[in-house]
Structure formats: C-alpha cells, structure tokens
Amino acid sequence: MATDSTRRSGELPTSAVGLYLNRVGRISLLTAEQEVELAAAIAAGRAAAEQIEAQARRVGEPPQDHTDLRALVERGEDARTTMVNANLRLVFSIARRYAHCELALADLIQEGNLGLLRAVEKFDGNRGFRFSTYASGWIVQSIGRAVGQNRLVRVPPKVHAEVVAVRRCHDRLWEALGRTPDAHEIAAELGIDERRVRRLSRVDVRPVSLDDPLSDVGASVLADDGDAPDQVAHRRLVGEQVEGALGSLSGPERDVLCARFGIGGVSRSITSTAHHLGMSASSVRVLERSALAALRQRPALRRLVVDLNA
Numbered sequence: 001m002a003t004d005s006t007r008r009s010g011e012l013p014t015s016a017v018g019l020y021l022n023r024v025g026r027i028s029l030l031t032a033e034q035e036v037e038l039a040a041a042i043a044a045g046r047a048a049a050e051q052i053e054a055q056a057r058r059v060g061e062p063p064q065d066h067t068d069l070r071a072l073v074e075r076g077e078d079a080r081t082t083m084v085n086a087n088l089r090l091v092f093s094i095a096r097r098y099a100h101c102e103l104a105l106a107d108l109i110q111e112g113n114l115g116l117l118r119a120v121e122k123f124d125g126n127r128g129f130r131f132s133t134y135a136s137g138w139i140v141q142s143i144g145r146a147v148g149q150n151r152l153v154r155v156p157p158k159v160h161a162e163v164v165a166v167r168r169c170h171d172r173l174w175e176a177l178g179r180t181p182d183a184h185e186i187a188a189e190l191g192i193d194e195r196r197v198r199r200l201s202r203v204d205v206r207p208v209s210l211d212d213p214l215s216d217v218g219a220s221v222l223a224d225d226g227d228a229p230d231q232v233a234h235r236r237l238v239g240e241q242v243e244g245a246l247g248s249l250s251g252p253e254r255d256v257l258c259a260r261f262g263i264g265g266v267s268r269s270i271t272s273t274a275h276h277l278g279m280s281a282s283s284v285r286v287l288e289r290s291a292l293a294a295l296r297q298r299p300a301l302r303r304l305v306v307d308l309n310a
Contacts, residue, residue: 020109024088036125038079045076046121083120083131084113090132091116094139098147108143115142159200165190166200191271252277253291256284 030038048069055064091112098108119135144164169189173181183201187194246254259273274281 021089021092024085024092027085027088030083030086030131032130035083035123035131038083039123039125039131041079042076042083042120042123045073045079048072048076080120083123084116087116087131087135088113090135091139094136095143098143103147107146111143111146112139115139118142162196163200166197188275189272190269191275249291249294252279253287253294256287257291260284260288 052066052069052073055061055066091109095105095108095112099105103111115138116135119131119138122138123131123134125131166186169186170181173185173189177185181189183194183197187197190197246257249257255277256273259268259276260270262268268276270281270284274284277284
C-alpha cells in the first residue's frame, strides 16, 4: 500500500511501476501503415454502429440482418483496443513529467489514458502525421486539466488558461534568451498588460514566481491561441514540412511563418507575431494565409496546408 508521503510525491510503489511498465513494454509499437489501417477500421466500425442504431430507431420497418455491420463494429473495437494498448507507454512517459504535482502518478496516468482514448476516436490516419504526435496534445491537455482542477485554490477555466499561457511564455523566453524573462518581456510577448502578467503569476498555488525558471509541464498544456490538440499537432507537422520551402515565399510571408511555426526559434501567437514584426494582427493573418496558399502548390504540403486552413 502506498504511504502518505508516496502519494504526496506523486509516485507509485516501485513494484506497481515495474508491473505496469513490464506489461505495457511487452506490447509492440505500431508502424505508420498500421496506424492508418487501424484508424480506418475504427472509423468504419463507428459508422457501422451509427447505422445499426439509426435502423433500430425506425418504427415499423421489418428486422434487418446486421451481420456485416456488426462484424465491422467488432473489428473497429479490436482496432481501438490495439491502438490504445500500443500507446500506453506514451501516456506513462508524459504523466511522469507531472510527478511533482499534487496528484499521484496513478491518477495522472488515468487522466492521460482518457486523453489517449479521445485521441484514438478523433485520429485521421490520412492527414500525414504519426499518432504519437497527434495524441500527445490530447494526453497533455487531459492531464493538465486534472492538475488544474486539483488546485487548492479554484480558478475559472479561462483564468487557468491565461496562467498556463504565461507559464509557457516564461519557459519559452527563458530558453530563447538564456535568462529569466521579466514581466514586461512576457507581457510584450503575449500582447497583454504587464500588471495582468504579475497578477496571473500569483494565481498558481505552487506558487509561480517570475524570478525562477518554470518547468515545461504545465506550460505545454494549451497553445497560445487556445488551439485544440489536433490543431497543435497539425501545426507542428506543418512547421517541420515548410522549413525547407521558405525560399519560394516573400520576405514578410517568410517572417510570419517562421514566427508562427517556430522555425529557427520559438513559436508565437498571432498577437505576439504582430508585436514582434511591427504589424497588425490582421496583417499577420493575411500573410499567413497567402504563404500557406503558396505552399499548397507543393504536393508534399498540399493536404497539410488545406487541412490547416479548414
């Protein structure tokens, strides 16, 4: 049985950790091709289940043979189980980053698994990125929300998101500048009032200090502009792909994409990019769209850019 000190430290007993890792470590990882096939099977099973349910709601129709549809549902459930099991070690690796929080590691893993299940349901294998890239955002979001809700001092979700954004910005600037950024620099980066930054820094119960470097755990929970995890994963992949295609863009378009996707530095929000480049937020949006439209002409990027603009 775990002791009180073990629970407070966020650790599981060594034997439990060993048993869990031994179990998930024996499960084979998936190839990219397998992920695409499993995602297709999951989608087909979900569609078949919806069709069965729709037919069951129709009054007065004679019973129908659902053998083929039920077979698709069963294959989809098997594919879902395979996808989840193959990525349990990903959840564990992410949960370990939060071991300093008030929640026990077992609870962090449980919350991460909820994010993993969500990612499995929403993953589209035809969009070009690996499942681990896509799922990480959902896992981090699920764990991060649980950590935020476990605070001794409850704050509204919107305020918590602002706190996370400040912490992420602090950590980003600390890495980029090689020193601890002050409140003025964080405020300029986020495009908010300096006094707001100072107030948000006092909300965190740990507490958060602007004079100390922060970990990257809570800082990676949400994107600057409130992007969903699938958008974050997609933007990361596009950033990697477009780095080699910048030569075909104009100077302003290239500058905007470099800032937005973190090419050669840290990624910035629209507001931060506008402040950094000395232009309006609307100009940033226009230049980003035009640059992505140009990159859409490249076959390797066409699907990625179309999806990102959707």
